[in-house]
Amino acid sequence: MTVYVLVLCKIGLEFKACQELLRVPEIVEAKITFGKYDIVCKIEAPNMKSIRDIIINDIRGSELIKETQTLILL
Numbered sequence: 001m002t003v004y005v006l007v008l009c010k011i012g013l014e015f016k017a018c019q020e021l022l023r024v025p026e027i028v029e030a031k032i033t034f035g036k037y038d039i040v041c042k043i044e045a046p047n048m049k050s051i052r053d054i055i056i057n058d059i060r061g062s063e064l065i066k067e068t069q070t071l072i073l074l
Contacts, residue, residue, distance in 0.1 A: 002044050003051055005059060006037035008067040014038040017064040024058045026050070037069070 009017045014032055018039050021030040029042040041059070045051045051070075059068055 001047060001051060002042065002073050004071040004073070005041040005043060005055060006069040006071070007039040007041060007059065007065055008036070009038040009064055010066055013064045017062065020062060020064060021059065024054060026054050027058075 007017065007021070018030050018032055021027050021039065021041055026043050026045045027041050028044050029040075031040050032038065033040050043051055043054055045054060055068065055070060059065055
């Protein structure tokens with residue numbers, strides 16, 4: 001299962017947050033962007049529970065992250 005997560009970081013911490021996100025094995029890509037969101041992450045995991053845990057614990061759990069939006073691919 002693959003999802004994309006749009007990430008809004010605290011100001012000035014985009015590159016540090018991107019490096020931190022790439023340490024999570026299931027986050028297979030993380031790219032800096034311009035616009036409302038600062039980073040786009042691609043997560044590949046076996047099921048929705050795994051994805052939920054990654055988003056809650058590894059992404060939203062970071063003090064560098066302010067907001068996320070998850071896009072589930074069909």
